[in-house]
Amino acid sequence: MIDYRPATESEWPAIIDLCVETIRHINIRDYQQEQVREWINRISNPGRMKNRLQDQSAWVAVDLRSLAGIITWTSGGTIDLLYVGKNHQRQGIGNRLISIAENKIFQQGVAEILVDVSITAKPLFEQNGYRVITPQLVDLGSVQLSNFKMTKRTGIAKDLNQ
Ligand SMILES: CC(C)(COP(=O)(O)OP(=O)(O)OC[C@H]1O[C@@H](n2cnc3c(N)ncnc32)[C@H](O)[C@@H]1OP(=O)(O)O)[C@@H](O)C(=O)NCCC(=O)NCCS
Numbered sequence: 001m002i003d004y005r006p007a008t009e010s011e012w013p014a015i016i017d018l019c020v021e022t023i024r025h026i027n028i029r030d031y032q033q034e035q036v037r038e039w040i041n042r043i044s045n046p047g048r049m050k051n052r053l054q055d056q057s058a059w060v061a062v063d064l065r066s067l068a069g070i071i072t073w074t075s076g077g078t079i080d081l082l083y084v085g086k087n088h089q090r091q092g093i094g095n096r097l098i099s100i101a102e103n104k105i106f107q108q109g110v111a112e113i114l115v116d117v118s119i120t121a122k123p124l125f126e127q128n129g130y131r132v133i134t135p136q137l138v139d140l141g142s143v144q145l146s147n148f149k150m151t152k153r154t155g156i157a158k159d160l161n162q
Helices: 009-025 033-043 046-055 093-107 122-127
Strands: 002-006 057-063 066-073 078-084 112-118 131-139 144-153
Touching: 002 093, 009 033, 009 046, 009 057, 009 066, 009 078, 033 046, 033 144, 057 093, 066 093, 078 093, 093 112, 093 122, 112 122, 112 131, 122 144
Parallel strands: 078 112
Antiparallel strands: 002 057, 057 066, 066 078, 112 144, 131 144
């Protein structure tokens, strides 16, 4: 049984580990080794992650006591991190985390959600009613990463009462 709740500060190191492991084992299907290396370098920077988790709303999915997923979003309605652990893929956790973030964002009166979506996550966001604004290349220093800026507007959330 998966529990969904706000992240606590004591979980920040485990959140970094989850993101790193997911990129290493799941995103590697869609990106090159060099891109994955730079992506992991960025995400495992504790200072940068601390700023993100401090400044954003963060919810986790917890399976017994182990972390199964994380989603974060800004007060302006941008979804930032979304990672589901490599052993918890395709169990509906990504869907549920998106629903939680959407409901909180739309309840705050934000009309439009924006998200930079990886190649890996694009089918999930499409299935949740997001549309591509533009494909883009993100500069990671020595490499570029392709992803998609996607959006969803209020009124087409799946279940605003959740
Ligand atoms: C993308 C990600 C968050 C999906 O999480 P998940 O918990 O496995 O997704 P769900 O089980 O909720 O999937 C719901 C639906 O989305 C679609 N979907 C999800 N992953 C998919 C994939 N790899 N290929 C095709 N469709 C997919 C399917 O329709 C799926 O329903 P189904 O399993 O009944 O067919 C997860 O694969 C992940 O962490 N990826 C790496 C990190 C990443 O790229 N994050 C994105 C940053 S924006």
